[in-house]
Amino acid sequence: MIFREVEDRDLVVRARKGSVDAYNTLVSRWEVRVYNYLLRITGSVDDAMDLSQDAFLKAYQNLQKLDDAGRFGPWLYRIAHNEAISHFRRRRPETGLDEVFLKADLSPRMSPVEVTLAVESALDRLPPDQKEAVVLKVYEGFKFDEIAEILECPASTIKSRVYTGLETLRTILAPVAKGEMQ
Amino acid sequence: MSCEGFDWKAYELGELAGADGKRHEEHLKGCEACQAEAAGLKLTVTALKRLPKVEPPRRIAFVSDPVVEVGWWTRLWASGPRLGFASAAMLTVAILAHGMMARTPATDPGQFQAKVEQEVAKKLPAAVDEAVAVRYAPAMAELNRRLNGLEQGGLVKAKVELDQQRKADMQEIRAAFELMERRMNTRYLSAARFGGD
Numbered sequence: 001m002i003f004r005e006v007e008d009r010d011l012v013v014r015a016r017k018g019s020v021d022a023y024n025t026l027v028s029r030w031e032v033r034v035y036n037y038l039l040r041i042t043g044s045v046d047d048a049m050d051l052s053q054d055a056f057l058k059a060y061q062n063l064q065k066l067d068d069a070g071r072f073g074p075w076l077y078r079i080a081h082n083e084a085i086s087h088f089r090r091r092r093p094e095t096g097l098d099e100v101f102l103k104a105d106l107s108p109r110m111s112p113v114e115v116t117l118a119v120e121s122a123l124d125r126l127p128p129d130q131k132e133a134v135v136l137k138v139y140e141g142f143k144f145d146e147i148a149e150i151l152e153c154p155a156s157t158i159k160s161r162v163y164t165g166l167e168t169l170r171t172i173l174a175p176v177a178k179g180e181m182q
Numbered sequence: 183m184s185c186e187g188f189d190w191k192a193y194e195l196g197e198l199a200g201a202d203g204k205r206h207e208e209h210l211k212g213c214e215a216c217q218a219e220a221a222g223l224k225l226t227v228t229a230l231k232r233l234p235k236v237e238p239p240r241r242i243a244f245v246s247d248p249v250v251e252v253g254w255w256t257r258l259w260a261s262g263p264r265l266g267f268a269s270a271a272m273l274t275v276a277i278l279a280h281g282m283m284a285r286t287p288a289t290d291p292g293q294f295q296a297k298v299e300q301e302v303a304k305k306l307p308a309a310v311d312e313a314v315a316v317r318y319a320p321a322m323a324e325l326n327r328r329l330n331g332l333e334q335g336g337l338v339k340a341k342v343e344l345d346q347q348r349k350a351d352m353q354e355i356r357a358a359f360e361l362m363e364r365r366m367n368t369r370y371l372s373a374a375r376f377g378g379d
Contacts, residue, residue, distance in 0.1 A: 024244045037240040045280055049238060054244050119233045138230050144197060163191050170226040 006034065012069035014018060015060075023063070034080050038128050041084055041126065041169045051087055055080040074142065079148045081132070087127075115176055124171040130165035137162050184219040185209070192224040298370045302363065313358060321351050 006030075014022035034055060039048035058079050066075050123131055136147045144162070148155040184190060192198050193206045210216055324347070328340055 021268045029241050030244045031238060032235065036235055038238060040233075045239060049240070051240065053242055074376075106212075115229065116234065119230055121218065123230075123233075134230075138227060139233070141196075141287060146257075161197070166191055166195075166223070169230065170222060173226055175227045176229045 004126075008072045009070040012066065016063055016069075023060055030073065030076055030087065034076060037135060037140055038080055038084060039129070040123065040139065041132050042087070043120075043152055045151065048085060051080065051083045055083050056153070058083070072144045074149050075138070077136070077142075078152070098131050118173065118176050122169050125172060126165045126168060130161045130168070133158050133161035134165040134169070184216045185213060188216060190216065190220045190223055194220060194227050294374055298367060301370060302366060305366070306363065307332060313362070314355065317351070317355055317358070321347070360361060 008026065011026050011029075015026065031052060035048055035052045038051045038055075039045065042048050042051065049162045055076065059076050062079075066072065121133070126134065133147060133149070136142050136150060137144075142150065144155045144158050146161075147158045151158065188206055188209060190200070190206070193203070196207060210220060325344065328344060331340065
């Protein structure tokens with residue numbers, strides 16, 4: 001992680017000086033993670049793709065505003081988060097929490113696909129702020145301080161969201177967890 | 183019910199490190215309640231991590247792709263012409279700096295005039311003597327020739343002719359001196375204008 005941070009810093013410095021190749025390397029390095037993050041909080045492949053594209057473009061246009069070149073990752077996620085928020089605000093009239101997967105059968109013996117569906121549906125039952133905090137913690141591996149930086153709120157708030165979300169998920173996924181044990 | 187003073191969520195989420203992490207590990211070995219709590223959380227996190235990482239359906243458009251157009255100034259600044267422009271600017275500055283530093287300070291016109299007059303006064307007498315000697319040599323030869331002739335012809339007529347010739351020679355010499363003085367002044371002025379002494 002530290003090695004990657006050093007490399008990111010170098011690439012950001014070069015990109016700031018006009019190296020398009022350096023920025024393209026940053027895109028290659030982060031695109032899958034940012035796409036998955038956006039996919040998990042939007043639940044739409046098309047939206048996640050469009051928002052990822054917008055996030056990388058906005059990051060490129062604002063690269064000079066990044067205070068610490070070594071903090072490219074959290075900064076990029078903050079841009080992606082803001083893009084997602086803008087997206088939700090634009091589409092608020094027609095979207096809410098997706099209930100499609102809430103009826104998933106949580107039987108003890110589940111196939112990998114069924115586990116995936118169960119987890120997706122469980123995540124979708126969380127309030128958006130808890131869901132995003134859990135996604136950034138569990139899937140993206142950020143520390144509480146980093147998530148606080150990305151979502152621009154206190155670390156204590158992030159910790160509370162993650163813990164509450166994790167308790168809810170433990171209850172919902174209990175049958176899945178039992179199946180995993182068997 | 184787990185024990186107080188232990189944060190098993192933070193422990194399972196990898197937030198604890200160092201001494202705090204070791205304290206949790208040690209406690210876990212001998213506390214069944216905390217073991218159950220930690221195990222339940224671990225299973226939940228494991229189940230969550232079963233969600234596979236998904237590849238994007240297409241790659242993110244790179245900055246170099248046509249869809250992401252960079253401004254003309256950014257393109258210009260990041261290209262070869264930037265180097266050319268910078269080189270030309272540096273060369274211009276170097277030339278100007280050299281010209282400013284190598285240029286002799288402007289001479290005061292009064293000082294310069296005095297210097298010219300001093301040089302003229304120093305060199306003119308010698309030049310005049312030399313010119314007189316050159317110009318008078320043929321005249322003296324002619325005079326001697328005519329004096330010899332007077333011994334054989336009319337003395338008065340010879341004297342008149344001699345006076346006329348002498349006046350003409352003197353006018354010619356004077357004109358030559360004036361011309362020489364003007365040329366020397368011109369030469370000093372030219373030399374001073376191009377940075378010489």
